[in-house]
Amino acid sequence: MTQRTRLALATGLVAALALGGAGCSDTGSKGKGASTQGAANPAAANNGKILGGTPVKGGTLTVLSNQDFSHLDPARNWTMPTMDFGIRLLYRTLVTFKAEPGKAGSELVPDLATDLGTPSNGGRTWTFTLKEGVKYEDGTPIRAQDIKYNVERSFAPDLTGGPDYAAQYLAGTEGYKGPLQGKHLDSVKTPDDRTIVFELKRPVAEFSATATLPTFAPVPQSQEKGTQYDARPFSSGPYKIESYDRDKKLVLVRNEHWDAKTDPVRKAYPDKFVVVMGLKGGQIDDRIIASAGADASAVQYMDMRPESAPKVLPKPDVKQRFLAESQGCTEMLHLNNSRAPFNDPKVRQALQYAVDKESLVTAGGGPALTEIATAYLPPALSGGKQADTLKIPPAGDPAKAKELLKAAGKENLKVSLSVSTGDKGKAEAIQQGLARAGVQVTVDTVDPGAYYDVIGDLSTTPDMTLTGWCPDYPSGSTWIPFVFDGRTIKDKGNQGNYSQFRDDETMKKIDEINAMSDAKAANQAWIDLDAALMAKSPSIPLLLERKPLLIGTNIAGAFGHPVWTGTIDYATVGLKDPAKSQG
Numbered sequence: 001m002t003q004r005t006r007l008a009l010a011t012g013l014v015a016a017l018a019l020g021g022a023g024c025s026d027t028g029s030k031g032k033g034a035s036t037q038g039a040a041n042p043a044a045a046n047n048g049k050i051l052g053g054t055p056v057k058g059g060t061l062t063v064l065s066n067q068d069f070s071h072l073d074p075a076r077n078w079t080m081p082t083m084d085f086g087i088r089l090l091y092r093t094l095v096t097f098k099a100e101p102g103k104a105g106s107e108l109v110p111d112l113a114t115d116l117g118t119p120s121n122g123g124r125t126w127t128f129t130l131k132e133g134v135k136y137e138d139g140t141p142i143r144a145q146d147i148k149y150n151v152e153r154s155f156a157p158d159l160t161g162g163p164d165y166a167a168q169y170l171a172g173t174e175g176y177k178g179p180l181q182g183k184h185l186d187s188v189k190t191p192d193d194r195t196i197v198f199e200l201k202r203p204v205a206e207f208s209a210t211a212t213l214p215t216f217a218p219v220p221q222s223q224e225k226g227t228q229y230d231a232r233p234f235s236s237g238p239y240k241i242e243s244y245d246r247d248k249k250l251v252l253v254r255n256e257h258w259d260a261k262t263d264p265v266r267k268a269y270p271d272k273f274v275v276v277m278g279l280k281g282g283q284i285d286d287r288i289i290a291s292a293g294a295d296a297s298a299v300q301y302m303d304m305r306p307e308s309a310p311k312v313l314p315k316p317d318v319k320q321r322f323l324a325e326s327q328g329c330t331e332m333l334h335l336n337n338s339r340a341p342f343n344d345p346k347v348r349q350a351l352q353y354a355v356d357k358e359s360l361v362t363a364g365g366g367p368a369l370t371e372i373a374t375a376y377l378p379p380a381l382s383g384g385k386q387a388d389t390l391k392i393p394p395a396g397d398p399a400k401a402k403e404l405l406k407a408a409g410k411e412n413l414k415v416s417l418s419v420s421t422g423d424k425g426k427a428e429a430i431q432q433g434l435a436r437a438g439v440q441v442t443v444d445t446v447d448p449g450a451y452y453d454v455i456g457d458l459s460t461t462p463d464m465t466l467t468g469w470c471p472d473y474p475s476g477s478t479w480i481p482f483v484f485d486g487r488t489i490k491d492k493g494n495q496g497n498y499s500q501f502r503d504d505e506t507m508k509k510i511d512e513i514n515a516m517s518d519a520k521a522a523n524q525a526w527i528d529l530d531a532a533l534m535a536k537s538p539s540i541p542l543l544l545e546r547k548p549l550l551i552g553t554n555i556a557g558a559f560g561h562p563v564w565t566g567t568i569d570y571a572t573v574g575l576k577d578p579a580k581s582q583g
């Protein structure tokens with residue numbers, strides 16, 4: 001195919017993600033774990049809608065959160081919904097997604113760049129030109145060299161946690177350790193202040209979509225603060241940081257040098273954003289349901305607690321302020337393949353049968369918000385429906401699990417599981433399900449803000465971890481290589497491959513698919529590889545989830561963005577009446 005055709009197909013796959021709610025409805029799940037989707041699903045009533053009407057400019061919008069951000073440094077920002085928050089409010093990228101619900105929100109549009117980039121050299125070279133008049137918070141111009149510098153920062157060993165696409169795609173990066181010692185990449189060229197050229201090791205048809213990631217936001221070298229940059233990113237977006245008290249409060253005010261004429265995506269309605277952190281999840285739900293005082297002008301950052309669903313779904317006045325878009329992600333139980341007992345594939349296969357996914361659906365808020373996953377790739381990457389190659393009953397098969405464990409000589413196992421504090425209910429469901437097969441699980445809960453740092457350090461990784469993985473844009477190349485390619489594993493800042501799965505056959509197949517020029521054939525090859533991986537069972541796919549979020553009575557312009565896993569799009573959210581806001 002030509003580059004134009006392949007890019008069109010990649011963009012079509014992005015559109016599939018926007019329809020993930022429909023795709024997720026048909027996974028082959030049966031029994032209590034099956035979802036009730038569409039009009040029959042009370043959680044889906046507001047899907048694709050903008051709640052509260054058009055905002056009025058001004059006022060203070062409050063964000064209530066149970067946690068601090070993992071990383072606001074654009075070189076380190078790779079978790080949902082932090083990417084949405086950072087990209088829409090604090091910094092701009094070369095390319096971004098439209099700020100619209102549903103299918104339209106999956107459309108790529110230029111951001112700092114004048115267009116979606118120009119491929120050459122058979123798709124191995126991509127050139128972007130920056131718009132004129134784009135500036136930082138101090139009024140200085142944004143330069144192509146600043147984007148190059150942030151791409152280079154993403155290689156620094158101390159700046160862990162960020163997207164790995166630069167390392168995956170750029171030529172000549174082997175052994176590169178970032179720019180802090182004065183070394184720079186020859187494969188990123190800036191012939192002038194407004195032109196940046198990326199030389200890739202292989203053709204990448206969807207590189208325009210890759211350029212939406214925070215790695216491709218600008219950071220001027222003069223502002224470099226190493227790991228401390230997390231606390232004060234230098235703004236290229238509509239807001240700048242006024243104050244940031246870690247784990248307590250973040251206050252954003254307008255960046256007066258941001259020019260809306262250069263930025264048709266971000267509307268920047270509120271005068272101020274105040275993020276209040278460290279609250280309990282149920283407390284946040286109750287406050288926004290009541291919408292008293294400043295809480296009327298509030299949105300929640302992380303998911304509504306499952307136990308709050310009865311306070312919301314049966315009540316029309318509250319349900320009209322409730323969003324629950326499909327996340328388009330797969331939540332998994334990662335088994336640490338690097339050591340016993342999970343270096344034995346029979347033991348891993350046994351746990352596939354031991355898990356009770358029906359109880360996990362209940363722990364996740366019930367079938368209105370959660371459904372069973374039967375494969376790794378989410379429906380948007382597998383033709384709208386997940387495969388079910390193992391045919392395991394929704395409640396599991398403890399007898400089969402015991403049989404496999406006995407064959408492996410690993411009966412009466414004792415293993416550890418680490419989860420984020422908010423996932424304690426799911427951890428207990430996993431614990432009880434595995435106990436039926438004689439597997440004793442010790443659960444450790446970790447503060448949400450530190451969770452990915454803990455499980456991403458190989459010296460502290462437990463036997464099992466609970467995380468999800470979401471495509472950065474709908475291509476299998478954004479999913480399987482990051483979750484199951486052994487070459488991506490890092491001693492610190494490990495991400496994606498939390499199972500520490502190293503398999504030569506899988507890595508060879510990943511390389512073969514990445515080299516394919518036919519995007520349709522590559523998409524099918526990722527689906528086939530997914531089935532092969534299920535047989536090897538490095539991790540256990542558990543759930544497909546919606547993103548349940550409540551908004552206050554004074555909030556307008558709110559919708560769940562299809563690309564950022566149903567998170568409220570901060571580019572367009574605002575207030576009905578700014579005079580009623582506080583702060």
